[in-house]
Amino acid sequence: MKITYIESNGTRHEVEGSEGQSVMEVATQNLIPGILGDCGGTCSCATCHTYVDPDWLTKVGTPDDDEQGVLEGALEVRDNSRLSCQIKLTAALDGIVLHLPERQY
Secondary structure, eight states, rough: OOEEETTTTEEEEEEOTTTTTTTTHHHHTTOOOTTTTTTTSSOOOOTTTTEEEEGGHHHHHHOOHHHHHHHHHHSSTTTEEEEGOBBOOOGGGGGGGOOOOOOOO
Protein backbone atom coordinates (compact mmCIF):
# COMPACT_ATOMS: atom_id res chain seq x y z
CA MET A 1 0.00 0.00 0.00
CA LYS A 2 1.32 3.39 -0.98
CA ILE A 3 1.75 6.28 1.46
CA THR A 4 2.95 9.74 0.51
CA TYR A 5 4.49 11.92 3.21
CA ILE A 6 5.03 15.57 2.33
CA GLU A 7 7.49 17.53 4.44
CA SER A 8 6.71 21.15 5.36
CA ASN A 9 9.23 22.26 2.71
CA GLY A 10 7.32 20.33 0.00
CA THR A 11 9.67 17.33 -0.28
CA ARG A 12 7.65 14.22 -1.07
CA HIS A 13 8.41 10.70 0.11
CA GLU A 14 6.44 7.86 -1.49
CA VAL A 15 6.82 4.54 0.33
CA GLU A 16 5.08 1.19 0.63
CA GLY A 17 3.52 -0.30 3.74
CA SER A 18 1.51 -3.38 4.62
CA GLU A 19 -2.06 -3.74 5.78
CA GLY A 20 -2.28 -3.44 9.56
CA GLN A 21 0.85 -1.35 9.95
CA SER A 22 0.50 2.13 11.35
CA VAL A 23 1.59 4.95 9.08
CA MET A 24 4.07 5.88 11.86
CA GLU A 25 5.68 2.44 11.65
CA VAL A 26 6.06 2.78 7.90
CA ALA A 27 7.54 6.27 8.32
CA THR A 28 10.11 5.23 10.91
CA GLN A 29 11.09 2.11 8.94
CA ASN A 30 11.69 4.31 5.90
CA LEU A 31 13.47 7.09 7.85
CA ILE A 32 10.93 9.74 6.88
CA PRO A 33 12.23 13.05 8.29
CA GLY A 34 9.88 14.60 10.82
CA ILE A 35 8.22 11.43 12.13
CA LEU A 36 10.06 10.52 15.30
CA GLY A 37 7.67 8.08 16.98
CA ASP A 38 9.43 8.40 20.34
CA CYS A 39 6.82 6.35 22.25
CA GLY A 40 6.88 3.54 19.71
CA GLY A 41 3.22 3.91 18.81
CA THR A 42 1.59 3.80 22.24
CA CYS A 43 -0.27 7.09 21.76
CA SER A 44 1.59 8.76 24.61
CA CYS A 45 3.57 11.46 22.81
CA ALA A 46 2.95 13.65 19.79
CA THR A 47 6.18 13.05 17.88
CA CYS A 48 4.31 11.39 15.01
CA HIS A 49 1.88 14.27 14.47
CA THR A 50 0.70 14.60 10.87
CA TYR A 51 -1.89 16.51 8.89
CA VAL A 52 -4.16 14.25 6.87
CA ASP A 53 -4.64 15.53 3.34
CA PRO A 54 -8.22 16.82 2.99
CA ASP A 55 -9.03 14.22 0.32
CA TRP A 56 -8.40 11.46 2.91
CA LEU A 57 -10.09 12.87 6.02
CA THR A 58 -13.34 10.93 5.75
CA LYS A 59 -11.52 7.65 5.13
CA VAL A 60 -9.20 8.12 8.12
CA GLY A 61 -11.89 9.18 10.57
CA THR A 62 -11.55 11.24 13.71
CA PRO A 63 -9.26 10.77 16.70
CA ASP A 64 -10.63 8.98 19.76
CA ASP A 65 -10.51 10.64 23.20
CA ASP A 66 -7.05 9.28 24.06
CA GLU A 67 -5.54 10.51 20.81
CA GLN A 68 -7.29 13.85 21.14
CA GLY A 69 -5.78 14.26 24.61
CA VAL A 70 -2.27 13.64 23.29
CA LEU A 71 -2.85 15.98 20.34
CA GLU A 72 -3.63 18.79 22.78
CA GLY A 73 0.09 18.77 23.64
CA ALA A 74 1.23 18.93 20.00
CA LEU A 75 2.37 22.06 18.21
CA GLU A 76 0.29 23.70 15.49
CA VAL A 77 -2.69 21.37 15.77
CA ARG A 78 -5.26 21.75 12.98
CA ASP A 79 -8.66 20.25 12.22
CA ASN A 80 -6.92 17.57 10.13
CA SER A 81 -4.27 16.67 12.76
CA ARG A 82 -3.78 13.02 13.62
CA LEU A 83 -1.14 10.94 15.33
CA SER A 84 0.25 8.68 12.64
CA CYS A 85 0.63 5.84 15.16
CA GLN A 86 -3.16 5.71 15.37
CA ILE A 87 -3.78 5.37 11.62
CA LYS A 88 -3.66 1.71 10.60
CA LEU A 89 -3.30 0.85 6.94
CA THR A 90 -6.27 -0.77 5.25
CA ALA A 91 -7.14 -1.25 1.59
CA ALA A 92 -9.25 1.92 1.83
CA LEU A 93 -6.13 3.93 2.75
CA ASP A 94 -3.97 2.77 -0.15
CA GLY A 95 -2.48 5.98 -1.58
CA ILE A 96 -3.03 8.13 1.53
CA VAL A 97 -1.28 11.50 1.62
CA LEU A 98 -0.01 12.99 4.88
CA HIS A 99 1.59 16.37 5.42
CA LEU A 100 4.23 16.80 8.10
CA PRO A 101 4.45 19.73 10.50
CA GLU A 102 7.51 21.96 10.45
CA ARG A 103 8.54 20.53 13.83
CA GLN A 104 7.17 18.05 16.35
CA TYR A 105 8.11 19.86 19.57
